[in-house]
Amino acid sequence: MDSYFYTFLEEYLINPDKRTYWVYILSSIAIAIIYLYFNKKQSRVIFSSKLWLHSSAKLDYSYFILSYFIKVMMIIPIVISAKSIAFFINKNLYYEFGFNQIQNFSYENTLVLYTITLFIVSDFTRYWLHRLLHTIPFLWEFHKVHHSAKVLNPLTFYRVHPVENILFGFRYSISIGFVTGIFIYFFGSKIGLVEVFGANIFIFVFSLLGSNLRHSHIPLAYFKALEKWFISPKQHQIHHSKKYFNKNYGGYLSVWDRIFGTLKLSNEVKVLKFGLRNEQMKNYTTLTNLLIYPFKKIITRKKN
Structure with a gap:
């Protein structure tokens, strides 16, 4: 059990690729304090026990722990690695086109190009998978688990059905592996990331x-011009609202929402009510329901 505990800490608190990395938590707290200093009325909501001890929040805390064990025991073993995809892509390019490495491109330029390409491709595929989770009926049944949160906190980010986690795992492996395989083919061992503490600089x-503020009740918005390029915390909160759940699918960039017609700016929305329609909420109030109900709904739909 101790090994699970230390692995858990390493995975979430000490891993800079995770939202719950301790540095990100501290920075989000600092940003929240600054925001609340200038918006004191919001303090009553943020520090209310009705928020942090809400039944939906308690479910988030429990599900966060449970989802870790599901991930370790069921998801990681079946998701193919990005390394395997990269090897497959590189091998097939070599067999098809022979040796074609670019020689006159500096290591520094390769780092920058690879880092930017990886970030853009990953964010683009994240946008489309997220959108498909909303628009394909049987996938939406699984994604409802995430949208069933009536209040938001940073751990709501992990309120994701295992099926959705598997899909995002494959998305990550395929997109990262595809880009990496191509770069290895053209640049060989020169590829690498521009990193901070071991994380892609853009992710860092x-x-x-303030990525952790996206799942919170701190409606931090950016300037209008900036929100046309980058998703603000409030824009993601808008996505969690009952009325605008089909807007702002973007992960980090809002460019995709702008291009494909799903962008909603913060100044266009004043009141936010989170969760699903009232008649649906009763089906997502327990750990068992979060895991089982999507399957029951899909089976029932097929029978009808």
């Missing part, structure tokens, strides 16, 4: 600037 910067 966005996480440092």
Whole structure:
């Protein structure tokens, strides 16, 4: 059991690729304090026990622990690694086209190009998978688990059905592996990431600037012009609202929402009510229901 505990700490608190990395938590707290200093009325909501001890929040805390064990024992073993995908892509490019490495490209330029390409491709595929989870009926049944949260806190980020986690695992492996395989083919061993503490610099910067506030009741908005390029915490909160759940699918970039017609700016929405329609909420109030009910709903739909 101790090994699970230390692995858990290493996975979430000490891993800079995770939202719950201790540096990101501290930076989010700092940003929240600054925001609340200028918006004192919001303090009553943020520090209310009705928020942190809400039944939906308690479910988030329990599900966070449970989802870790599901991930370790069921998801990781079946999701193919990005390394395997990269090897497959590189091998097939070599067999098809022979040796074609670019020689006159500096290591520094390769680092920058690879880091930017990886970030953009990953964010683009994240947008489309997220959108498909909303628009394909049987996938929406699984994604409802995430949207069933009536209040938001940083652990709501992990309120994701295992089926959705598997899909995002494959998305990550395929997109990262595809880009990496191509870069290895053209640049060989010169590839690498521009990193901070071992994390992609873009992921680090966005996480440092308050990604944890997306699942919170701090409606931090950016300037209108900036929100057309980057998703603000409030824009993601808008996505969690009952009325605008089909807007703002983007992960870090809002460019995709702008291009494909799903962008909603913060200044266009004043009141936010989170969760699903009232008649659906009763089906997502226990750990068992979060895991089982999507399957029951899909089976019932097929019978009808």
